[in-house]
Amino acid sequence: MTGCPLCNAQSRLDLEGSNEMQIPRCRFRAGAFVMLHAGLLVTCLSLSAQEGHPLVGSWHGDRGTGPKNRTDVTLIMDWDGAQLTGVVNPGFESMKLHNAKLTPKDWSVHFELEARDAAGKPSRCMVDGKIDRLGSDQRTLTGTWVCGSVTQDFKLTRDRDYSH
Numbered sequence: 319m320t321g322c323p324l325c326n327a328q329s330r331l332d333l334e335g336s337n338e339m340q341i342p343r344c345r346f347r348a349g350a351f352v353m354l355h356a357g358l359l360v361t362c363l364s365l366s367a368q369e370g371h372p373l374v375g376s377w378h379g380d381r382g383t384g385p386k387n388r389t390d391v392t393l394i395m396d397w398d399g400a401q402l403t404g405v406v407n408p409g410f411e412s413m414k415l416h417n418a419k420l421t422p423k424d425w426s427v428h429f430e431l432e433a434r435d436a437a438g439k440p441s442r443c444m445v446d447g448k449i450d451r452l453g454s455d456q457r458t459l460t461g462t463w464v465c466g467s468v469t470q471d472f473k474l475t476r477d478r479d480y481s482h
Contacts, residue, residue, distance in 0.1 A: 372449055372457060373397055373420060373427065379474035381463045393459075393474055406431055413443075425449040433465055441466045447474075 373395045382388035395404035395415070402418035418429035431443040447461025455478050463470040 372425070372452055373402065376477045377459060377474040378477060379459075379472060381470045381472035383468070383470050391472065391474060402427075402429070404429070425452060427459060427461075431465075435466060445472070447472065 374397050375395065377393040377395070378391070380388040380390050391406065392408065393404060393406050394408055395402060395418075397403075397420075402415070402420055404415040404418065406413040406415070413431040413433055415429040415431065418427075420427055426446070426448045428444075428446050431445065433441050433443045435441045443463060443465040445461065445463050447459045449457055449459055451457045455476075457476050459472075459474045459476070461472060463472045
């Protein structure tokens, strides 16, 4: 008889002429196998669950009055647990979000911007939208973008987060 060095399970050589050994069930190996797979499952679930707040991140898309009259938009948003902050078109002509609000009941979003009209004069913009495809990693934000007397529609898609 020989034994498993890890759990002392015993094996026997079949002496009736078959030269086959009866292999015992090693309790250590079975336990290690189960623990390894349970650990992998927990790790995979925790990585996929780290998507974060539905608004946080960068969004790209466009706005305009029709299909041929569109303006590219980049929106960066953050949520600190109490306040929604962000910026539209980061860079030289960036516009900071003001009065930004999220209504989780219907996932509607509102924010205001200080933009400049074609003549360079300040113009207050009101943006109202709704998050669609909430569970998707490429969710969308669609709605209306009103600057002065001009009403535009917009559609932004959240960029995928490849950092996880």
